[in-house]
Amino acid sequence: MGAQTPPAGMPQGTSSQERSALTKVMWFGVLALVGLVGGWAVAFLIFGTVFVSATNLNLPANPTPAQVGAALGPLFQNFSLLIPSILLIGLAGDVLLTIGFRDLAKVDKPKFSLPWKFMIVLIIGLVLLAGGLIPVFNDIPNIIAQAPTGPGAPSAAFFSAISTLIFSALIAVIGGVMALVGTIGGQILGLWRVGSRYDSTIIKIGAIFVIIPLLNFVAPILILVGAAQARGSLSKPA
Numbered sequence: 001m002g003a004q005t006p007p008a009g010m011p012q013g014t015s016s017q018e019r020s021a022l023t024k025v026m027w028f029g030v031l032a033l034v035g036l037v038g039g040w041a042v043a044f045l046i047f048g049t050v051f052v053s054a055t056n057l058n059l060p061a062n063p064t065p066a067q068v069g070a071a072l073g074p075l076f077q078n079f080s081l082l083i084p085s086i087l088l089i090g091l092a093g094d095v096l097l098t099i100g101f102r103d104l105a106k107v108d109k110p111k112f113s114l115p116w117k118f119m120i121v122l123i124i125g126l127v128l129l130a131g132g133l134i135p136v137f138n139d140i141p142n143i144i145a146q147a148p149t150g151p152g153a154p155s156a157a158f159f160s161a162i163s164t165l166i167f168s169a170l171i172a173v174i175g176g177v178m179a180l181v182g183t184i185g186g187q188i189l190g191l192w193r194v195g196s197r198y199d200s201t202i203i204k205i206g207a208i209f210v211i212i213p214l215l216n217f218v219a220p221i222l223i224l225v226g227a228a229q230a231r232g233s234l235s236k237p238a
Contacts, residue, residue, distance in 0.1 A: 014107050015234050021107075022231040024100030025194060029206075029224030031093030036217055039086040083137075087130045094123050094187075101190045108197060115190030122182025125175045132172025139165045183211060191223060198233065202226035 101116035143161045188207050195203030206222030209215040 017103055017107055019231055019234050021100040021103035022194075022198075022227045022234075024096045024103070025191075025227040026224050026231070028093045028097040028100065029220040029222075029227065031089055031096070032220035033224070035086060035089035035093065036220065038089060039082075083130050083133055087126060091123060091126060094119060094126070097187065097190070098123070101186075104194070104197075111193045111197065112190065115186050115193065118182050118185030119187070119190065120182075121178050122186045125178025125180075125182050128175025129172050129179055130175070132168045132170070132175055135168040136165060136172060139168065194230070195226065198226075198230035200226040200230050202229070 098116050098119035101112050101119060105112035105116055139161055143158065143165060187210050191207035191210070192204055195201065195207060202222050203226035206219045206226060209219035209222065
């Protein structure tokens with residue numbers, strides 16, 4: 001494929017702006033792939049630790065809620081460690097993709113002014129989702145420990161723990177909805193339009209695969225390859 005030149009009427013710096021934006025899209029693909037692989041590796045490690053710990057709880061024959069809560073505490077804490085480890089890499093890639101879309105909006109505002117704004121919604125949603133889920137995992141053992149053992153009314157500590165859990169869950173739900181909307185309007189729509197602008201079917205397929213389980217492992221590779229090809233097709237700056 002021959003080198004593309006900026007359309008007539010566009011600023012001379014357009015090609016370099018696009019090249020910079022596509023580089024950020026490529027790095028998004030790299031970080032997304034690292035995040036997926038690293039996330040699954042950490043998940044297997046944590047689940048392995050949880051399984052080993054679960055088989056060695058050493059609870060008495062008729063454990064009290066407090067004993068169960070104390071025994072399960074480290075297990076749920078391990079789950080809460082998984083969330084930030086995945087989130088940090090994902091956020092780094094999303095920030096780069098946001099900047100890339102914003103750079104492309106300077107070249108083609110009708111196509112990219114909306115996706116980069118939705119990417120901000122995605123980033124905020126992910127932070128809220130993590131901020132809600134981590135307390136949920138940490139509070140479950142406390143709720144178990146405070147659970148009533150008889151027919152009497154639950155303790156004030158139990159109601160307090162339940163209230164905290166509900167609040168954290170609501171934050172996680174709001175964050176999850178925002179993350180879903182941001183993924184569709186930001187990542188998928190934005191990457192699809194990148195593929196349309198540079199006539200890259202590979203990027204379009206990667207954009208669709210982003211949200212499909214299992215196929216989302218292939219998405220970062222397709223996006224990386226497609227963005228690299230699109231970047232290479234641009235004319236070199238004079």
